[in-house]
Amino acid sequence: MPTGVGVAVVGAVSLVGEALVEVLEERTFPVAELYLLGDSEDVGHTVPFKGRNLRVGEADRFDFNRAQLAFLVGASELVSECHVKAVAAGCRIVDLSGSIPVKQQLCVVPEVNGGLLDSLPDQRAIASPLPEAVALAIALKPIQQQLDLHRVTVTACLPVSSRGAAGVKELARQTSELLNARPLEPRIFGRQMAFNMLAQAEAVDAQGYGAQERRLVEELRQLLDMPELAVSVTFVQAPVFFGESLIVSLQGGVEADMPALSAALDAAPGVELVESDDYPTAVGDAVGQEAIYVGRLRRGICDPREVNLWIVSDNVRKGAALNAVQSGELLIKDYL
Amino acid sequence: MPTGVGVAVVGAVSLVGEALVEVLEERTFPVAELYLLGDSEDVGHTVPFKGRNLRVGEADRFDFNRAQLAFLVGASELVSECHVKAVAAGCRIVDLSGSIPVKQQLCVVPEVNGGLLDSLPDQRAIASPLPEAVALAIALKPIQQQLDLHRVTVTACLPVSSRGAAGVKELARQTSELLNARPLEPRIFGRQMAFNMLAQAEAVDAQGYGAQERRLVEELRQLLDMPELAVSVTFVQAPVFFGESLIVSLQGGVEADMPALSAALDAAPGVELVESDDYPTAVGDAVGQEAIYVGRLRRGICDPREVNLWIVSDNVRKGAALNAVQSGELLIKDYL
Numbered sequence: 075m076p077t078g079v080g081v082a083v084v085g086a087v088s089l090v091g092e093a094l095v096e097v098l099e100e101r102t103f104p105v106a107e108l109y110l111l112g113d114s115e116d117v118g119h120t121v122p123f124k125g126r127n128l129r130v131g132e133a134d135r136f137d138f139n140r141a142q143l144a145f146l147v148g149a150s151e152l153v154s155e156c157h158v159k160a161v162a163a164g165c166r167i168v169d170l171s172g173s174i175p176v177k178q179q180l181c182v183v184p185e186v187n188g189g190l191l192d193s194l195p196d197q198r199a200i201a202s203p204l205p206e207a208v209a210l211a212i213a214l215k216p217i218q219q220q221l222d223l224h225r226v227t228v229t230a231c232l233p234v235s236s237r238g239a240a241g242v243k244e245l246a247r248q249t250s251e252l253l254n255a256r257p258l259e260p261r262i263f264g265r266q267m268a269f270n271m272l273a274q275a276e277a278v279d280a281q282g283y284g285a286q287e288r289r290l291v292e293e294l295r296q297l298l299d300m301p302e303l304a305v306s307v308t309f310v311q312a313p314v315f316f317g318e319s320l321i322v323s324l325q326g327g328v329e330a331d332m333p334a335l336s337a338a339l340d341a342a343p344g345v346e347l348v349e350s351d352d353y354p355t356a357v358g359d360a361v362g363q364e365a366i367y368v369g370r371l372r373r374g375i376c377d378p379r380e381v382n383l384w385i386v387s388d389n390v391r392k393g394a395a396l397n398a399v400q401s402g403e404l405l406i407k408d409y410l
Numbered sequence: 411m412p413t414g415v416g417v418a419v420v421g422a423v424s425l426v427g428e429a430l431v432e433v434l435e436e437r438t439f440p441v442a443e444l445y446l447l448g449d450s451e452d453v454g455h456t457v458p459f460k461g462r463n464l465r466v467g468e469a470d471r472f473d474f475n476r477a478q479l480a481f482l483v484g485a486s487e488l489v490s491e492c493h494v495k496a497v498a499a500g501c502r503i504v505d506l507s508g509s510i511p512v513k514q515q516l517c518v519v520p521e522v523n524g525g526l527l528d529s530l531p532d533q534r535a536i537a538s539p540l541p542e543a544v545a546l547a548i549a550l551k552p553i554q555q556q557l558d559l560h561r562v563t564v565t566a567c568l569p570v571s572s573r574g575a576a577g578v579k580e581l582a583r584q585t586s587e588l589l590n591a592r593p594l595e596p597r598i599f600g601r602q603m604a605f606n607m608l609a610q611a612e613a614v615d616a617q618g619y620g621a622q623e624r625r626l627v628e629e630l631r632q633l634l635d636m637p638e639l640a641v642s643v644t645f646v647q648a649p650v651f652f653g654e655s656l657i658v659s660l661q662g663g664v665e666a667d668m669p670a671l672s673a674a675l676d677a678a679p680g681v682e683l684v685e686s687d688d689y690p691t692a693v694g695d696a697v698g699q700e701a702i703y704v705g706r707l708r709r710g711i712c713d714p715r716e717v718n719l720w721i722v723s724d725n726v727r728k729g730a731a732l733n734a735v736q737s738g739e740l741l742i743k744d745y746l
Contacts, residue, residue, distance in 0.1 A: 225713075227563045227642070227659045229565040229657040231567070231607050231646075231648075245605075246589075249585060249589065250589060253582075253585065253586060253589070265691060265694055266691070266693050266694060269581075269649065269650050269651050269693065270650055270653075270691050270692060270693040270694065271567050271648055271650060271655040271691065271692060272689075272691060273655070273689035273690070273691065273705050273706050273720040273722075274689060274706060278686060278706075280686075281708060281709065281711075282686045282706055282707070282708025282709075282718075283708065283711060287711070288711060291711050291712065303712075304710075304712040304713050304716075305711065305712055306563070306659045306710055306711070306712070306713070306716055306718060307711070308657045308659075308706070308718060308720070310567075310655070310657060310720075312567075312607055312648060312649075313605065313648075313649050313650070314605050314606055314607060314649070315605050317606075319607040319609070319646070321565040321644045321646060321657075323563045323642045323644075350614060350616075350618050353608075353609035353610060354609070355601060355602070355606050355607065355608060355609065356606060356607060357602050357605065357606040358601055358602060358606065369609050370609050370610060370614075370618055370644070371618070372617060372618025372619065373617065373618075374640075374642055375617075375619060375623070375624060375627050375641065375642070375643070376627065376639075376640040376641055376642070377561075377640050377642070380640075380642055382618075382642060382644060384609040384644070384646075386609075
């Protein structure tokens with residue numbers, strides 16, 4: 075019996091890639107050999123793993139026959155090519171790239187639909203959905219039936235780390251420029267991000283939506299197994315480094331039984347419910363944690379079938395790296 | 411015929427009070443005499459008006475018979491007492507304090523329901539509503555009928571200036587503490603505000619709502635003359651100094667005709683509509699301006715009767731000071 079599997083991480087030099095390697099170590103994921111991969115610019119970087127600094131190799135030249143499991147991080151042509159090669163080599167895949175249409179690849183959030191993998195033993199490639207879909211699905215799964223959920227309206231305040239290390243750097247630089255009264259030079263955000271909210275987190279299409287907003291709708295419908303669920307979504311960019319905040323309004327078909335909803339959330343895996351005399355924040359509670367935090371759970375002012383809540387989650391760790399690693403654990407169960 | 415009226419500003423030493431005095435000057439409001447008033451701590455402060463520095467006097471000792479119009483800024487016992495005295499003295503009142511129940515005092519947003527004052531010539535005391543109600547009412551009035559509006563779901567990202575000068579100072583201090591790796595000392599926000607979003611902008615009641623969230627529902631229903639409108643509201647606190655950002659989802663009874671909605675907003679007083687190849691931000695567009703800015707106007711992904719939009723507005727100036735002064739102009743029309 076092997077002691078572990080060969081694991082490839084494509085896109086290892088990135089916030090999510092590095093967090094993923096950290097989580098593999100923390101959870102003592104059964105790694106026989108770890109292959110960190112990237113593009114030509116990443117080659118030579120090192121990422122720490124179990125006391126060693128592993129060098130990043132060129133993904134282009136990697137033989138995916140050496141790995142049994144591949145994590146694909148970040149959307150790029152290189153990652154798409156690796157997806158094809160990894161499939162051809164018979165690798166199992168946890169895809170965090172968001173580049174495969176939702177209907178073509180099962181989205182997995184272990185707390186929500188991890189059980190599906192037992193009934194789909196041939197499932198070799200799965201997607202780890204958007205961090206916002208991970209958080210919403212974990213929070214809504216325990217209450218969707220009780221509420222007879224019809225509609226989800228969500229404002230997701232994304233931190234700059236959703237744009238990777240470059241986003242983090244830019245908010246720090248802009249903030250310091252403003253505080254020191256130096257001229258502001260917006261780069262990746264295109265305008266003032268420090269002390270400002272941006273109406274959208276990405277370019278939008280002719281109908282006014284970003285690709286990730288549309289993806290959220292599909293992923294959430296798939297995760298909750300509610301193909302007809304109405305979802306209204308706005309991703310905005312907030313001047314926050316790490317951790318996302320979601321403002322959520324739910325419409326159900328029945329009057330909300332608040333004590334029952336509280337109890338369901340309290341008992342749910344992956345959820346920390348904060349009672350209404352307090353509330354969680356991304357920076358104060360969620361960042362670095364393995365749960366999502368739910369607060370401000372309350373019935374609508376005008377409609378007893380409406381429920382409002384606030385969710386904070388670590389977009390890099392919980393929403394991406396940890397979810398992917400947990401999904402990877404399910405995917406390689408039969409190897410071990 | 412008098413050249414102007416005696417104008418009292420209670421709460422003159424505040425962000426809104428000072429902006430209000432500025433707007434009185436800019437709009438050449440017919441001021442015969444300006445009385446700046448405050449509590450004992452404010453006395454002796456000066457506020458510039460028409461090239462002079464006016465000293466602030468003690469509101470407690472002011473004889474409201476000397477003024478024909480009083481602006482009441484900020485919620486406090488003192489302001490409530492002044493309200494009573496000003497009414498007794500026959501003053502007209504523009505109340506920005508939010509301390510009188512909505513049903514007892516007409517809310518006025520000139521672009522929305524200013525015409526009402528013509529049919530209510532005896533109206534002597536009016537309220538200038540919450541900045542968030544001002545912005546929403548201006549944006550929704552032109553489209554409420556076309557949409558057959560049923561429900562408004564709004565996330566309002568409030569800047570720290572909604573907590574006055576102390577809020578502004580605290581965000582600046584916290585930001586600098588964090589950037590300089592000094593220990594963080596939260597005061598008025600009670601936790602880290604810099605680079606963080608807070609789930610609520612004020613204390614909440616047993617049902618989970620803040621007084622201003624409840625007030626918004628009532629003010630918006632009154633302003634739009636829709637007493638049954640369903641409103642779902644969340645006020646969150648953002649690490650932004652000035653200008654509020656509102657994420658709004660509307661549900662109507664008919665399929666949304668987007669070109670017609672665009673045209674209606676484009677033609678509406680007080681609205682700047684930004685087309686979807688761009689979007690406005692609070693800091694970049696709204697702050698210091700006399701209009702609200704609307705962007706990301708789009709139909710729902712899942713529901714053709716849903717319309718989503720983004721609104722930015724200067725909470726201090728447009729949402730409070732300017733709205734109050736414009737309302738004051740309507741209120742004293744018959745004097746001039």
